[in-house]
Amino acid sequence: MTVDQRIIVPLDVSSASAALDLVDALPQVSFWKVGLELFVSTGPGLIQELKARQKRIFLDLKFHDIPNTMAGACMAAGRYGVDLLTIHAAAGQEAMEAAQQAAIAGAKAVGVEPPLVLAVTLLTSIDPQTLAVELKIPLDSNSYALQMALLARDSGLKGVVCSPQEASQLRRFLPADFALVCPGVRPTWASSQDQRRTMTPVQAFNAGATYLVIGRPVTADPDPAAAFARICEECSTAIAP
Numbered sequence: 001m002t003v004d005q006r007i008i009v010p011l012d013v014s015s016a017s018a019a020l021d022l023v024d025a026l027p028q029v030s031f032w033k034v035g036l037e038l039f040v041s042t043g044p045g046l047i048q049e050l051k052a053r054q055k056r057i058f059l060d061l062k063f064h065d066i067p068n069t070m071a072g073a074c075m076a077a078g079r080y081g082v083d084l085l086t087i088h089a090a091a092g093q094e095a096m097e098a099a100q101q102a103a104i105a106g107a108k109a110v111g112v113e114p115p116l117v118l119a120v121t122l123l124t125s126i127d128p129q130t131l132a133v134e135l136k137i138p139l140d141s142n143s144y145a146l147q148m149a150l151l152a153r154d155s156g157l158k159g160v161v162c163s164p165q166e167a168s169q170l171r172r173f174l175p176a177d178f179a180l181v182c183p184g185v186r187p188t189w190a191s192s193q194d195q196r197r198t199m200t201p202v203q204a205f206n207a208g209a210t211y212l213v214i215g216r217p218v219t220a221d222p223d224p225a226a227a228f229a230r231i232c233e234e235c236s237t238a239i240a241p
């Protein structure tokens with residue numbers, strides 16, 4: 001995979017026309033993320049528009065519910081023929097197992113490839129203070145993310161979403177083909193906004209990320225195509241093979 005194929009850009013907008021304007025303005029981007037804002041606003045029709053444009057799709061709906069409800073939602077999402085689908089690891093092993101099996105069954109029922117189901121370990125917006133004081137989790141971010149990733153692996157999943165700051169530790173415990181998808185990525189020239197546990201794209205790839213999710217540094221730049229090209233250029237000369 002080339003660097004540009006390993007960078008996923010989120011369509012964090014609320015209408016199909018705004019999303020497709022972004023897709024058409026950035027022909028270099030082959031992998032797009034449809035998240036909660038867009039999916040709740042427009043429904044699944046947009047997925048077909050992206051598929052018609054030969055794009056890869058990360059459907060980021062972060063399901064977190066009881067096993068039966070997770071299975072029903074993943075069965076339906078599996079039918080869309082998307083490449084990646086997210087759930088929360090904090091839903092527990094039984095829910096993750098049910099989600100994974102249902103996504104495969106949903107895809108098989110309509111003859112499409114099943115999505116790679118990814119478990120979110122710990123949101124990149126949660127800083128150590130929030131983890132300890134608000135959520136009362138008696139582990140540091142690294143240990144908690146590792147615990148959630150190992151639980152996802154034990155549930156049969158083949159990938160997780162994690163902060164790039166946790167990627168190198170997770171890589172030590174997980175096989176090379178286990179996908180680490182890292183949001184919370186900021187080039188040196190971009191603002192961190194609400195992201196708390198960030199790294200640059202080069203650092204994130206070198207820490208072991210399989211894919212990066214990079215949004216506002218590209219989409220909010222006055223020249224999104226140039227920003228995406230700059231990130232790819234920085235990475236192609238600096239990441240380890």
Ligand SMILES: O=C(O)c1cc(=O)[nH]c(=O)n1[C@@H]1O[C@H](COP(=O)(O)O)[C@@H](O)[C@H]1O
Nearest residue numbers: 010060122123124161183184213214215216
């Ligand atoms: O699952 C995700 O993609 C996700 C998980 C997480 O822990 N943190 C996180 O920022 N994200 C998503 O990654 C994207 C990051 O966007 P930017 O902060 O604009 O780069 C957003 O669409 C978030 O929903």
